[in-house]
Amino acid sequence: MIYMNHYDSPLGGITVSSNGREITGLWFDGQKYFGDTLSKDYEEKPLPVFDGVKEWLDIYFGGKEPDFTPPMSMVTTPFRKSVWDILLTIPYGQTMTYGEIADKIAKQNGTAKMSAQAVGGAVGHNSISLVIPCHRVVGTNGSLTGYAGGIEKKKRLLALEGVDISAFFVPKKGTAL
Numbered sequence: 001m002i003y004m005n006h007y008d009s010p011l012g013g014i015t016v017s018s019n020g021r022e023i024t025g026l027w028f029d030g031q032k033y034f035g036d037t038l039s040k041d042y043e044e045k046p047l048p049v050f051d052g053v054k055e056w057l058d059i060y061f062g063g064k065e066p067d068f069t070p071p072m073s074m075v076t077t078p079f080r081k082s083v084w085d086i087l088l089t090i091p092y093g094q095t096m097t098y099g100e101i102a103d104k105i106a107k108q109n110g111t112a113k114m115s116a117q118a119v120g121g122a123v124g125h126n127s128i129s130l131v132i133p134c135h136r137v138v139g140t141n142g143s144l145t146g147y148a149g150g151i152e153k154k155k156r157l158l159a160l161e162g163v164d165i166s167a168f169f170v171p172k173k174g175t176a177l
Contacts, residue, residue: 002042005050009061011153014130017042018049022073025127026053028149056131063160065092072128082108083122090136093161097140098123120146130157142168 002024007014009028017025052070059066069088074081086104090096098116101123106114124146126134135147135157144165147154151170158165 003045003047003050004042005044005046005053007054007057009057011061011149011156014057016050016053018047019073020047021049022071023049023053023128023131024073024075026131027127027129028153031129031149053131060130061160065161070131072131074128074132076125079105079118080122080125083119084126084128084132087123087126087132087134087137090133093163095136095138095158095163097138098146099140101137116140124148136161138168139171143171144168145171 001020003018003020005016005018007016011028013029015025015027015029016023049071052068056066056068056070074084076084082105083101086096086101098119101119102114102116105119106112123134123137126132126148129135129149135149135154137146139145144151144154155165155168155170158168
């Protein structure tokens with residue numbers, strides 16, 4: 001059974017899904033990939049895990065860095081999990097490039113190279129957006145691509161964290177807009 005709850009944020013509604021003990025999904029309403037992938041068999045029900053997630057979101061949208069991570073269930077491939085684990089290390093208010101993540105994964109795997117594009121695919125399929133901060137990942141050239149919640153939300157989240165976004169740009173074309 002999947003349990004759902006709704007949270008109103010300054011950037012729009014957020015849907016939270018849970019297996020009853022851990023977050024299994026967290027996304028902005030209308031965000032591509034996730035909302036339509038959930039089973040239609042769900043129940044809207046208050047759960048203690050939602051209280052922790054709501055507290056985390058209240059702190060975050062209050063402009064502060066939460067000092068805890070809600071319990072999460074990251075059911076995915078080993079590659080995506082290794083990328084998401086790196087995302088969890090990106091400090092609040094800082095960014096990392098897809099290339100830097102690819103270099104870390106290559107080093108972990110003992111290989112010479114890893115595709116930044118493959119990293120981008122893993123980042124883009126993160127179903128616990130915000131808590132696993134994919135909005136902190138930018139292109140090597142300063143491009144603000146690749147946020148499933150939309151580029152405008154990505155810009156607002158980075159600004160909320162105090163990132164100077166003046167050095168970044170929104171590409172005119174591309175597949176990750």
